[in-house]
Structures are given as C-alpha cells and as structure tokens.
Amino acid sequence: MDTIVSVEWLSKHIYDDDIVVVDCQYDLVDKESGYKAYLQGHIPNARYADLEKDLSGPVNKHGGRHPLPSSSKLQSVIEKLGIKEHSKVIAYDRQMGAMASRLWWLLKYAGHKQRAVLDGGIKAWEDAGLSLEVNATEVKRSYYPISLDQSMVVSMEEVKDAILQGKMIIDSRARERYLGESEPIDNKAGHIPTARNLFWKDHMNQDHTWKDKESRGGVVKGEKPPIIYCGSGVTACVNLLAFHDAGIEAKLYPGSFSDWISYEDNPIEP
Incomplete structure (x- = not known):
C-alpha cells in the first residue's frame, strides 16, 4: 500500500x-489534550x-526525551491496538503528521509491512465533511509477536x-x-x-497535506543513507518517511539532540 493515503481512499x-x-493526536505542552x-x-x-x-519508553539520564519503547512494550501496544500481521494500519494526527509518522516508523521497526499516514490528518477528514465518532472505540486485542530491526x-x-x-547527518528541527x-x-x-538542516515541515503544505514527492525539500536520490535526528526522535520520523518515499532508507538516532547533550563532553555547533 502507499505510504501516504488520502481521505478519499480511507473513506472508501x-x-x-x-x-x-x-489516532495519534498529541500536544507536547498539554499532554492530555490529544486523548480528550x-x-x-x-x-x-x-x-x-x-x-x-x-x-515511547521511560526517560532516563541518557536516551533523550522520547526513548524508543522496549520490544515487549511495543508488542503490547501493537496488540492493544488490535493490529494483526495482515492489518493495513492508517495513522493520523492534527500535528502535520509528526506523531502519526512516529507510529508509522515504529511499526516498520517492529516488522509490520502495511502501514501508512493519512494525508492531511484529521483536519483533511473534517475539511472533507466526513463523519466523526465520539468516545473510545472498543478494540479486540490481537496477538502479534514482533522482531525489532x-x-x-x-x-x-x-x-x-x-x-x-x-557521513551525512540531518537535523530535522x-x-x-x-x-x-x-x-x-x-x-x-x-x-x-557537521549536521545539515532539513526542517520536517518543509515536506508539508499549509493545509497539513504532504507536498508532491518532487516538491519535498531536501530529499535527493542517490545520497548514501543519512542519519536523521530531531529534538527527541519524533519529528525526525517525518523526514524518515519522506526519504523512504524517495527510495532511501535512512537511519534514526532515537535519542536525538536531547540525548546528545546529555553527555557533557559531546561538542555542539551553533
């Protein structure tokens, strides 16, 4: 399936x-607002x-502000969401794909193949006049052993x-x-x-939809797989998705800048 799917496709x-x-809505400032x-x-x-x-996993001295979940925790989350091996998972948010891309990447990390991000997120769904549901959806728990890559x-x-x-290193902030x-x-x-800058929002239009592949900033075919980071390994996943769409399997530095600066001797460039 496509990496990015439209509201028209999903509605069908x-x-x-x-x-x-x-639904991956989340606000770093008001942490309960996404679920509400x-x-x-x-x-x-x-x-x-x-x-x-x-x-995310638990925060420690090192590892950044949003460490990756352990294998057992990620498996538990995937099963709680009712995801099975053959499931086509569509993630969305209201944060221009930042949180949805994190789930998209984690599923890839766990070995799940059919996964996508909804183009424009819930905003595009609402703009299309499509219906919403309230309260939590009842989910039948699945069983899904995973293997982290x-x-x-x-x-x-x-x-x-x-x-x-x-080697090429990309800062997504x-x-x-x-x-x-x-x-x-x-x-x-x-x-x-030595990191170069590719702001993750450069892949987005003002209406929260993704730009055409040819218009997404900074993704150049033929480059060696870069290392991508951001503040805590979340918005970097938008760049990872964009590179994936361009045929480049980049690598994530999960702890990102917040992990890098937790080591006092690590140098920083202005």
Missing part, C-alpha cells in the same frame, strides 16, 4: 476488515495511541563515528533551533557537528 475502505485506524480531542471526535473505528504512554537505528557512539567518517538562535525545550542550543 474505513470499514474493511483489515483496516486499523490509529480523540474522545470528542475521531475518525470512525479509530483507536488511540499516546506519544509518551504508548510510543536494529539496523534502522544508530547509537550516540555511532553518530560520533559518522561525524569522523563524514526548525532552522532557528538548528542554528542555536532559539531553544524552547532542551537546556542547550545548537546542533550536532
């Missing part, structure tokens, strides 16, 4: 037996996945090696954060040495 297939729709919004109105049959409770991720030490080897001119979240500003 919403009640297919193999379709699993997952889900209960107040969501795409029919959608179930909810919370960025921090479901799509560790080749998709790199450690902090591997990022250090990549710097020395001149807004340019002012990349340049160290503004840092609203982390306690240090700047970027990982």
